Amino acid sequence: DTGVSQDPRHKITKRGQNVTFRCDPISEHNRLYWYRQTLGQGPEFLTYFQNEAQLEKSRLLSDRFSAERPKGSFSTLEIQRTEQGDSAMYLCASSLAGTGTHNEQFFGPGTRLTVL
Amino acid sequence: DQQVKQNSPSLSVQEGRISILNCDYTNSMFDYFLWYKKYPAEGPTFLISISSIKDKNEDGRFTVFLNKSAKHLSLHIVPSQPGDSAVYFCAASWVSGGSNYKLTFGKGTLLTVNP
16 A cells, blocks of 8 residues: 555543654655644644655644654654643645645545543 | 635535535635545545636546636536545645645535435
8 A cells, every 4th residue: 555654543542641643655755744633624734844844833733742754754743741622633644746836635544533 | 714615514416416516715825726535534535636727627527617716616526426425625725935835624515425
């Protein structure tokens, strides 16, 4: 399977615990995105990497959230001291684009987080 | 502030007929528009896109129309099939400083195609 993969698919945690999600993009894609989707809403942008550089973070990404993409390959999204409001589907997407070109982003299956 | 709006939460269509999904946007900087389809428990799947320099793009049963003056786009599916039943998201992006291609999504429209 050469699509975007995410692990785990589901995570149930207790409030206050830390969680980490992993995303493996399509191998030749240089851009990687994290989105969050809550019930009845469309995906909302969280952050974006070009290779290993994190180029933009949404104001939705509080200080409890951190994302990395070491070596420009897979990425991790960590949430510290989880809150019930963090319960959502966390989606990862990747794309391949050059300067000045638009891109279609290809999404993974998502990680559904439930904070009890 | 919802910059991409899909005002119809749901749409029901008979198999073989046309499905028309609508999307409005408010940000005039948007210059690229995409439609995604999403099944339950899966990530969104890219369907079709259109650049703001065009007013129509067609791919098989799917056609997207863009009316820039009205800030409106629509997705036509002809003929509709039961397997098309899913949530459809409209998304938009723009080139900002040459590096930011984040997508702004609408809330989605649930399409049900009845056999």
